[in-house]
Amino acid sequence: MANMSWIAVFVAALAGFVVGGIWYGPLCGKMWMKERGLTAEDIKTDKMGLIYGTAFILSIVSAIFLGHFLAHFGAMSVRSTMMISVGVALGFIIPAIGTNYLFSGASRRLFLIDAGYWLLFYAAMGAVFVMLG
Template sequence: MANLSWIAIIVAAMAGFAVGGIWYGPLFGKAWMKERGFTEEELKQGNFALIYGAALAFSIVSAIFLGHLLAHFGEMSARSTMMISIGIALGFIVPAIGTNYLFSRGSVRLFAIDAGYWLLFYAAMGAIFVLLG
């Protein structure tokens, strides 16, 4: 891999993970549960170690690949780093989940909640790579 900052990768992954905690917690947690048809009791029955552990692992994978991509460009401006980071969400993640929601008949509201999360997830990781990368 290109010269990666492992500290930036870990902090970026944690930042993305933290965005999820805020986004699906106090900001849009109740709306997300309603759109998904979950009750609080049903969510409490989940395997939290598996769910949060896997979500953190996926965040680390995303941060590794974003960091790897950014490292190949060499020195970049903060604007370029943020454009690439957010561009990944806008160009790849949002259309992919949008396609899934179209075929699974997901609501526009649920799509907006999840798409907004991924935009902020990649923006947060990009900001960390600007600061620490």
């Protein structure tokens, strides 16, 4: 895979996962639950290990593909790496969830919360690939 660093992939996935914990925890957790029509009790389940484990595996998948994509460009500047990483979120992820949210009737606020998360998720992963890639 085009000289991709597996350590960077793991750390990038972890960084994205941590961003999610902060974003959907203290920063936007209450707003997100309100927009989803959930309570704190609703999200407490005995399947949290499975949910978090699967979410982390999906973060690894995202990091593998971003790392692979970035590795094909060879040595890049910090600016270029961050533009590509954030560009993936702005050009692919956010329009895709935006389309889903439009057709499902989700609120604009929910879209902004989730879009903000994905933007930060890919920015965090890009930052890791700058440092470790």
